Amino acid sequence: MIKPLIYKADLGIYCEAGDFYIDPHRPVARAVVTHGHADHARAGHGAVLATRETLDIMKIRYGENFAGATQAIKGAIRVGDVNVSLRPAGHVLGSAQVVIEKGGRRDVISGDYSRVANPACAPFEPVPCDLFVTEATFALPVFRHPDPVNEINRFLASVRRFPERPHIIGAYALGKAQRVIMLLRQAGYDAPIYIHGALQALCDYHIAQGIPLGDLRPATMDKAQARELREAVLIAPPSAFGAAWVQRFADPVISFASGWMQIRAHARRRGVELPLVISDHVDWPDVTRTIEEIDPEEFWITHGREEALMRWAALTQRRAQPLHLMGYEEEPE
Incomplete structure (x- = not known):
């Protein structure tokens, strides 16, 4: 050899x-x-x-x-x-x-x-x-990851079931956030998706590279946007869940996209109501x-x-x- x-x-x-x-x-x-x-x-x-x-x-x-x-x-x-x-x-x-x-x-x-x-x-x-x-x-x-399409369909079923609650997905700024957005778009979700400011630059770069992320809007929570966000889908980095940012939303459905969500203890420790087993x-x-x-x-x-x-x-x-x-x-x- x-x-x-x-x-x-x-x-x-x-x-x-x-x-x-x-x-x-x-x-x-x-x-x-x-x-x-x-x-x-x-x-x-x-x-x-x-x-x-x-x-x-x-x-x-x-x-x-x-x-x-x-x-x-x-x-x-x-x-x-x-x-x-x-x-x-x-x-x-x-x-x-x-x-x-x-x-x-x-x-x-x-x-x-x-x-x-x-x-x-x-x-x-x-x-x-x-x-x-x-x-x-x-x-x-x-570890046998489910089809991510099925995971996104579970998420969208929750959006339909609880239309009065904002749905917030925790996703890493590079890769996971853009993948989740694309999965949502491919599943037919064409409404605006609101993103945390920490995701903006990398999402802009993906769009510049020809990846169609659709209508993305900043989740700034100003007075004009407050009503929209009460029924919105939002994506934020995991760090946002431990910050004041997430506390601005009333009764949100907290989700998290990660292969580790297959382990229920990980989801419970993060306070995740709707775990999404989506791994890269x-x-x-x-x-x-x-x-x-x-x-x-x-x-x-x-x-x-x-x-x-x-x-x-x-x-x-x-x-x-x-x-x-x-x-x-x-x-x-």
Whole structure:
């Protein structure tokens, strides 16, 4: 077996032949970034290589000078002694798998990824490889995510049942908020959707990239808008539920869109009346299916439920190892 092109280092996954890190958790001289979530995309690197969308998103979040230099990867480029390309990961807009090739060997670092259709980003693209690096956020047999279309239909049934109550969905600013909006639009909900100010810039960016989010309005709660919001659908970041912002609404239906909503204790702890099990990560069937489909000689596990995947690897006679990487949250931001 040819030696892998990457290995675990103090700051994350490192490619020595290209002299770069993938999603390092502290500033480095050169980083390849898989997507714009804050636990993967950090400011302060000497140089950042990523998709154009991820670079744009980092600029929105961190400002113009978030790195010393940037380069958008389109197609394969030469970095040191290796070829690097990016393939869609299906996680959020601009999310990508990092494909590293040299001398007939190919290693793929998937970042965070999903196999379920997401109208707000490009679908995951399986890449045959020698080494596949996978997340394991929901890698337990108990995690089997339902169809997000059915979850949105449950939400809209509540909107119809309680038309006098505002419905507020907690959703992360990058990816989840836009996906929920698109799911609502595809389900036929064409009324205005009111969004918290923390979502505005990233929603505007998605619209500029051709993603039709429809009629979005700021949830400012001024006197002219107060009546509208009493019967509205609103989307806000999870942090808003612990702030004065949510207290302005009388008897709201609190919802939250996350794979963790499958665990009732998580929903109760957040005070969620209507949990929506909508995840942008692979669940147990999809992570195992992906490994079987790609069929690498070996796979590594970056973070999450490592023990269950290691046991599955042993039962299916596959080579695997956990990396025990630190610095990544299981649900970003």
